[in-house]
Structures are given as C-alpha cells and as structure tokens.
Amino acid sequence: MRTTTAPETVADLIARQWGEHRPGLMYEDDAERHVLTRHRTAQEAAARAALLVDLMPPGAEPHLGVLLDNTPEFPFWLGAAALAGAAVAGINPTRRGPELARDILHTDCRILVTERAHLPLLRGLDLPGVRILVTGTEEYEALLAPYAAAKPGEAALRTPGPDSRLLLYFTSGSTGAPKAAICSQGRLAAAGAALARQFTVTPDDVHYICMPLFHGNAVIADWLPALVGGAPVALRRRFSASAFLDDVRAYGATYFTYVGRAIQYLLATEPRPDDRSHPLRLGFGTEAGAVDAARFAERFGVRLVEGYGATEGGASVQRTPDTPPGALGRAGAGDDLAVIDPATGAECPPAVLDPDGRLLNGSAAIGELVNRGRSLFEGYWRNPGAEADRTRDGWYWTGDLFFRDEAGYLYFAGRTDDRLRVDSENLAAAVIENILARWEGAAAVAVYAVPDEVAGDQVMAALALREGAAFDPAAFAAFLSLQQDLGTKMAPRYVRVVTAMPTTATNKIHRVSLRREGFHCDDPVWHRTPAGCYRPLDEAALAALLATYEAQGRSGLLRRPGTPPARNDRPGAGDAGDAEAASGT
Template sequence: MRTTTAPETVAELIARQWGDHRPGLKHEDGLLTHHRTAQEAAARAALLVDLMPPGAEPHLGVLLDNTPEFPFWLGAAALAGAAVAGINPTRRGPELARDILHTDCRILITERAHLPLLRGLDLPGVRVLVTGTEEYEALLAPYAAAKPGEAALRAPAPDSRLLLYFTSGSTGAPKAAICTQGRLAAAGSALARQFTVTPDDVHYVCMPLFHGNAVIADWLPALVGGAAVALRRRFSASAFLDDVRAYGATYFTYVGRAIQYLLATEPRPDDRTHTLRLGFGTEAGAVDAARFAERFGVRLVEGYGATEGGASVQRTPDTPPGALGRAGAGDDLAVIDPETGTECPPALLAPDGRLLNGSAAIGELVNRGRSLFEGYWRNPDAEADRTRDGWYWTGDLFFRDAAGFLYFAGRTDDRLRVDSENLAAAVIENILARWTDAAAVAVYAVPDEVAGDQVMAALALREGAVFSPEAFAAFLSHQPDLGTKMAPRYVRIVGAMPTTATNKVHRVSLRRAGFRCEDPVWHRSPAGAYTPLDPPTLTTLLATYKAQGRLNLLAR
C-alpha cells in the first residue's frame, strides 16, 4: 500500500492520482489511468462550480448505473466541496422525486437508460444532465484542461459533506445519512490497512454505487491503496467470473443475496482459476460463506457498519461461525431491550448453534460510547430518535453470546432489508392500502432463508371479498411507485387485524407467527404469481432455513 501522510479528505485522495499513469479505472469500454480519472473529476468539478445556482446547497443527485461517470462525479464533488446524493433507480414515481428534492439537489446526473423513470415527475429547480449526449459533451469540453484544486464551491475540508446516502427507518420515508470527507477518508484508510491494499490490486465494483457498500468498502480503499477499480454496470452472477478474469480482479464487495446468486450458477471446472483473493460484505451467512470458499477458493469476510457510522462490529480470528465479531475500536456496544432500556441477557446456544432464548436475548444493538454518526439531512426528528438517551440506536436486532460475540438477527419493528435494500413498511402499506378488497393492511419483515429479510403482508379483507391471487398480483403490477423489492413474498389473509390495547396493529404477534400460522398464506414465485403455502411447500421451505442455519430466527 502506498503510504505518505494519512489523507484527511477524499479530495486529497483524488488529487494524489494526478500524474499516476498506471491503470486506474477498468470498464466495459476500455481502460483509464489514475491520472485520467483525476482529470475527468477535475473537469466536472469546474463545470459543477459554474452550473450550481448561487446560494444553493452544493448538492447533486447521481442517478446512474456503475459507469465511469459515477466515480467521475464522486471525485468532482470531493474536489468542489459538494455532496452527492446517490439516487436509487429501484424507486418509482413520487417517491423517486421526493428523494431528489428532499436532498436539495439542484443538478441531477443521469443517463438515457434512466430517463423513463423521470417522465412525468415534478422536479422544480433541478437541472438534468444526461451523460453520453452531445449536449453533455459540449458542456464539459471547455473544462478539459482543469486540474484538481483549481475550482471549488467550498474549500474541501474533513467536515465537508460528500455523501447523502439514503437509509430507511420506522418513520417511513428514507433518510439521507450525512457522510463527511474526513470520515470517509478515514474509513477507506482503515480498510486499506485491514486488507493490505496495494497498487497491484484490482477492486471489482459490482454492487451499485448509489449504495454505501460499493463506495465506502470498495472504491475508497482502492483510492487509498492506489489500486485500480473495475466497474460492472449492474451485478450479474453469470458474468462474475468472466469479469474477474478479464479485469484481473483481486477484491470485491457484496451485500444481501449476491453470494447466493453466485452459488446458484452452474459449477465449472475452472471455478478456482482466477485472481480473486478476498470478498468483503454483509449478510452472506456462514453456510454460504463456507460453500463459496470451498467452491471458488475465496475467503469472505463479513462485517457490520452502518452508513451512518454510529456503530461497527469487527471480525477477529476467533470469531465463531455465524457471528460477526465484537465491538469496533472505541465503540461500547450493547444489546438492549427497547421496552425496558436494559441490557439483554447473553444468548444460550445449543451445540448446533440454535438460539435457545431468543425472546430474551434478542434486542436492538446500541452504541453507548463514541459515535461517528453525523446526522440526517433535514430530519431532526429522525436524528433525535437515533441518538435518544445519549446512545446511538442502530435499529438492528442482535444477540450476544457469553464471550461477547455479536450475531445479527434482523431489523427492528417495521424496518426491512430485502436483497441489500432497506425498506420501510409504512411506504409499502400505503401502496397496498389502495387495493379495494383490503380493509386493513400490515407489512412486516420475516427472515429470509439465506440473508436479510423478506416482505410479508397481512391483509384483512372487506366484507364479502374473497382473496384472488391473480387479481392481487395484477394490482401490484400496476402500482407505479412499488419498487422492485417491495412486492410481498408472503401474504397472510386474516379474519381481523390483531391490535394492541391502544388500537395499534400488533406487529409483534404477526412477526412472531410469520408464515407458520393457521390463517391462509400465499407465497410469491420469482415470476410474480401467488400460490398457496401448502404443507409440502412449507416443509421444503423450512428445510432450506435449516440448511442455512437460520431456522432459529423464525421462532423469535
């Protein structure tokens, strides 16, 4: 790893690329040097300075696949003292417009492929730049000779905002977590040290750059260590190994079910013929991590650290299977019962790893010590909820064994994490409530059989209505703001919605029962059709949970 002084800003990391003519950015259309990538970032920084309206917050939205333009604009924002809001292309309609406007983006960078998402949206005061067009190239041309440090809206500093990354919570609408240049530079440096990143490495970025994982855990440590970055426009399990070989990739990151998708590909005799040495991410699961290492000869390192920076869990060599590790340096992590505010007792684990006292041991992970949380953009209520009582509440469920190792157990209340995407139940409930046959709707998480969560909905029907799986699937297909991860995997038809003494939906009882209940439950196939979750199907499903070591999570 190249070492001079520790970088204090991401702008400094971009400037360090100037004059470095080694391979820096590999993509489907060619190869750029580190110097060229810095040059492209500097040109966009100068353009940004001229386009940003006077007095506006220096924020730009980036609605792109993993094309070279994405890291160019990340670098441009760093050099210009601006901030990038990563816009999620799985969002739809008013919810997509809300993300752009909430973060005060006055400029939106997109590409032709995503223009249909913007049709009909009311985006007052937002200038849209479409990459790859003649107009876009003409705008950039006068700035081709710009150099890092020549143009800035605000002088880059460690406390300069650089990223506004959306995360969902119990309040419904996604919250934009603030990430400063100083914290991001430090995170990149820490990972570069942990994984000994050198200029000989090639970091394969196949997770979406609008998500914190790809930027913080993949792009940034490559910048620090002088490694090349190889971009995949969108994740493809079938193209993964071909890309790795073509780019000479040595490192990649993953989230959610990506590892399961890779394991589902047809085995090949050359599965171990590649340059990869390491994968780093979250939610692979101990079973699949072992299978991945056996098949591909690549070690997976599981980690935990929210984009907000409020808590981190670090893996150590003695971390047992299924655990993520212990508290990160400086953190004072505890598993807290949110009802009582007291620490949960240690988990009792059977010899096969099953959790025996889940109802008592599972609680919310809380950081009672130092927190790097930098707040949410224009959301003081969410900030106050996250930091109540002087502690940082992660919103994630964990349990802790007697030796202090932490195990991830899901999301709190109506938070869901589906295939690496954080969702809020209230948003999905508002969409399902449009279905004319529904008298009441509740949405909640059930554990996925491999990693993260799946969406489950309980529906109480209007008098005289009969549930039609075909009509319900058709209704979902016509909802413009139903994101690609939001359609319920399981639908439970209840005679009456269970409620608490205060007439709130009794979500605890719904989650506790999951899809193993006396009410009719319908199961969604990958094609989108709903079929009854009959006993044979349920038996097969539970066998999958058992094989993945997650059966115990269904009984919490």
C-alpha cells in the first residue's frame, strides 16, 4: 500500500499527485495510445479548477454537468471539482430530449462540459442559464490557456472539506425520473481507501476503466482506489467486449470493474487460445451471477469479486475469505442489516439451502435489505419525497431483494421492482435468472413479470443465445425439470428468444422495455402448456390468449401492438456479443 493514512478529501488525493512523474493516466486517441504522468493529471485538474472558479456565476450552486464519454477530460473535471469545492453531475448520454434537459436543470448545473460527439443531443433543448463548454475546440483551449500554470489549492469556490459535495450521481431511473444521489468528498475518499486496502492496490497495478464514468461504479470502485494506491488508470471511451483483452494487454491492466451484463458480453466473445495470456488479476463489480463468474474464471483465469454498496452509501456488504459461493458477505462495519418483509415489517426467516447452495424457501426468505443502524446516506438532491421513502421508519431501505442464510451471509436476489407474484407466491427475478443461466445455450437471461390472465403475474424470460445455439423447446423443458431449486411457480410461462438483449447505459438489462412489450414483440415467443411443454405463441395461440384476458377484464394491463414505449424507457443499444454502444446504478 502506498499510503498509510486515509485522505480526508478527494482534493487531497489530487494534490498528492503533484510532482510525481510516474504514469497516471493512459488513453487512446485517433488509434494512438498516450500516457500522462500523475503530475500532469493534477496540473490539468488544477487548471480546470481555476477556470471553473472564474466561470461559475456568483451565488450559483457550485455544480457542473459532465456529458462525456470516458475521455481524459472526465477525470480532469472530477479532479477540478474536488479542488474547487464543486460538485459534478454525471450526465447520461443515452438520455434524450426533455429527460436529458431535466437531468441537467434538476441538478442546478450552470456549466455543462461536453464534446462534439454529444452536441446533437443538446440541439433544441431549453437550458436557460447553462454555459456549454465543448472540449477539443479552439474556443475551449483558449479558455484554458491562461490557467496552465495553476496549482492545486490556489483557487476554490468553496474550501473543500470532508462534507463538501463532489458527486451528484443519478440512479438508473428505470422506473421513473432518476434521483441524484449526493456523495461527499470525505465519504468518497474513505470508500476509495477501503477498496485500495481490500485489493492491495499499489503503483504496480493498472486500473482499466471501461465502465462509464458518469456512473458511480467507475469512479468509486475504479478511479478512486487507483488514486489512493498510486496506480495509473487506463480509459476506454466506451465498453467493448471485442476489444477488452487487447486493451488489457496493451495497457498492462491488472484490475477492472463491471456492472450489469458486461461479464456476459465478454463470455459471448469467440474463445481464443490466448484467453489466459494477460496481466489481469481481479475484476470487481455486481450482478455477474455465480454461474458466469465461474465461467469467467475458468476461461480467463481471473477471479471476480462481487460486491454490494449503493452509490447512496446507505448500506454495504463486506466479503470475507470464508464467504460461501454465491453470497456477497456479511454486513459492513457499523451496519445493522436485516432482510425485511415490506408487507409486515418483520424479519424474513433464514434461507434453506440444499448441499449445492440452491435456495429452497425463496418465497419466505426473500425480502428487502434494510439497514437498521448507522447509515452513510447523504440524501438526494432536491428530492425530499425520495429521501423520506428511502429512510422511512428510521431505517434505510435499499430497494434491493436479498436472503440470508443461517450463518448470516447475504445473497442478492434482485431489485424490489423485479419481484413477481405468481399464484399468491412471491418470487424474485434474480433467483430464477441464476437458475436459467445454467442452461448451456444461454448467453444472457432476463426474467420479468407479465400480467396473468386472471390475477397476479406470470413469469416471462428473455433469452439471448450463445453463438451457434438454437432454442430447442424440448431440451429447454427437460433442463428445467432437472433443476431441483426451480420452484413449481418459477418455470417461465413465456420465453422470448432475442437476437440482442436491450440494455441500459450501464450494461444492465432494460427490463422496463421488456415488461412493456411482454409477448407483443417481433421476436419469437414460446408459451408453456399445462403439460410443461413449450409451443410457439403463433397467431392462433395469441388470439386465444388475448380473448382470455378480455373475458377476465384484464386486457387493459397489456401494451397493445404498435404502442411505443415511453421515451425514457427506450433501451440503449447493445447485444450479447459486443456492447459498443451500450456502455454505461
């Protein structure tokens, strides 16, 4: 470990780079790779901090929006905000129109830093009082030039301290307007130091940042521990599964982070004889799933560590060496975590697991993870209603489903929005997904609810197939019959075979779009008969199904053909083979 004391602020971390001429930042521009020293990165941050002080209108909230891909300008402006006592709102480039304008204006950004590639997103938007800086232009370089000699600590809007706001990071917003979580410099610096200790980060490491910097994962779990440990970071403009190993080898990367389905995209690439020839030692992230984590380790020889810690900071789960497979760990220091049934407020009973770790009492054991003790949650920007909901009854409600075994280890079971109720039994989508992921033909799996014809929900699954695989309904039904932990209500009533899984900007499967379409889609859909066989949902079968909904007065719950999804529910681009455009909690 490079440092022995935890920094109080991120500004401290930036300033400590001054005078250090070891590599600090690596990136590719016009097919040419560049290396900047740690001193140079601090110098660039200091120049932008001084510019920020002069450009920010008097009396304005010290907030700037950053609408950039993973270019060097993004960490420069993160560092600048830290030094200036300002806050960065990471703006998601997959948002569009009024929703994009809303994100910028909601966070009171008076300055927006963007690049030429994203200017079309801003055309026609009403952004009163927002000054737009376009990186890479002559005007931008002319603005920066007078501040080239600035040093850390010379200019600030507010003196940076542990309580200073640094990030206003949006939640995913898949079920409504995104909430901007407040992250202070002290909490972020402490989180970076904790991860640097946990993973023994040293200057000999290289942190590969391929997840988007507008998302908390890349900043908190990748950029910050590198700053603490003195490791350089290597930037990938947008995540690319096909270029992943080439980048890792070129940069000498030893560590990376992931979210959502990034691991599935990597596993879906064509295997190569040199898949294990690289310097990577560790991947850290969320939602890879036990099956894919094992496949990744077997193919690439890299251990994946699953972690849990919301950007909001309200709860964390700490992995220990004795954590069993599939579990995330136990409660973090000072936390009092419990799995609660939201309907009753009572703690759920412990999970019953078979010798293979398969959950046998999911309906009773799965509940919402709640922190009944100390919480580091710092609130949402200008959203008291969301804050109150998150902290109701004096507890911090994570919005995530978990179950807990007899020894106290916690297992992730999905989002509360991903709970299904089938024949009066509560099910968690993530649990069913983990089972379906064992099917050898699946490259990616998404499970979600569609309305039952009479009451409650039915299980629908979207499957993206591995290259060369085909959906064999008899083989799939036979596979399901052999899964001992697949409860009687869990088998999918409907199976949609997709060529490309819709994803959000953070590589998470976009379930909102899948739920909205249901079985009204252009992809082939199969439905399960009472005998357990899968048959095509052809025109005759669909007509009969819709007639049943009509007879039960539930047809209004279905989206009709030709009705487009709401604008902010449109998925980002991406597919199981390469998520070039899907890059992006």
